[in-house]
Amino acid sequence: MTTINDFSDEPRYTIKSVSVQTGIRPVTLRAWERRHELLSPHRSDNRYRLYSERDIAILRWIKSRVDEGISISNAVLELRQMTRNGVWPDAVPSAPTRTLVAPKATPETYTHWLYESLIKHDEERSSDILRELHASFDLMTIFNRIIAPTLMAIGEAWYRGEIRITTEHYASNFLRARLMSLLQAYPSRRNAPYVQLGCAPTEQHELGSLMMAVLLRSEGYRVEYLGPDLPVDDLVDYASYEFPDLIVLTASSDLAAFEMRRLKEKLDQIDPAPALAYAGSAFDNNQKVRDMVPGHYIGRSFEEGLETIKDLLKEKELA
Ligand code: B12
Incomplete structure (x- = not known):
């Protein structure tokens, strides 16, 4: 061991990075350092804290003791007593990493298979495909190159009158349910x-937002997915006692984007105010709509969105 x-x-x-790897908020890390003299991380030239692999292992061990119900001061004391006697605790393993198996087909072929199974309302085959996808591709590839294109193909087929609205509803509900299970599978x-x-x-188009929620949770963030059509006042009220670091909303129509205009002003009355970010097709090709809505536009792709969200959270923690 x-x-x-x-x-x-x-x-x-x-x-x-330590916060994401350990699941401990930066504010807590700083408090443990200050109050319990737990670690004294190295300072970079610009005075940022820099931690080692050993620091991370120590934090994981301390966190596992705290999760077991031991107070932070006793956990630190316990560690000190052990190390003073030359005994180092066994490392707590990090979250298991998935080993991917070789895919049976390209993402494009899988998109075709998923589309065909969904428009046939073939639940068993669709489930098998999603299982295979999860075994062979990372989440970003599954969302970007398979699920989003499948949904687009379904929308186009519906628009051309080739499939029923019932089929479109069936397909999007099937995918929504699977995405929710995936979200809940991550702590x-x-x-x-x-x-x-x-x-x-x-706004009823929620699948982009839900996919982003899954991506963020898989990266270790604390994520709450709130669903479609959120009323501004209620959202602000909820944020005023939950204190999220960031709220991300999506809009595909100008009307939905328009409804967000007053949101930032209202959120700014909360102390500390959450950052506000937005995405979705209403903003993607329309600078005017982006100018109209205060907050951060986080980009048209999931990759860009994920990176911008990470930067926004980093800025908040350093503030
Ligand atoms: C599923 C679906 C629905 C479902 C949604 C179910 C659900 N639970 O989400 C239901 C049935 C509710 C629905 C309703 C409607 N829909 Co609809 N729908 C679709 C469909 C088939 C898929 C949408 C989807 O989820 N796409 C997957 C996402 C990931 O892709 P995306 O939205 O294009 O987003 C891209 C980016 O914006 C970005 N992105 C998206 N979200 C996020 C989030 C973050 C954080 C980031 C960083 C990026 C990001 O990533 C994507 C890829 O680049 C599309 C077809 C299509 N071409 O998209 C039509 C489509 C969007 N719908 C359309 C229409 C017209 C409607 C209705 C007005 C129909 C009606 N008459 O009632 C209503 C509007 C309801 C409302 N008030 O919002 C049109 C929109 C046309 C337009 N541009 O105005 C489309 C394009 C269909 C079409 N071909 O005409 N719809």
């Missing part, structure tokens, strides 16, 4: 940076 002492003590990781870490996602008022 690897002990904590076997890890490198070379300073490498920022507080944000939502209570101490990680906290993001609420959902859709602007009147």
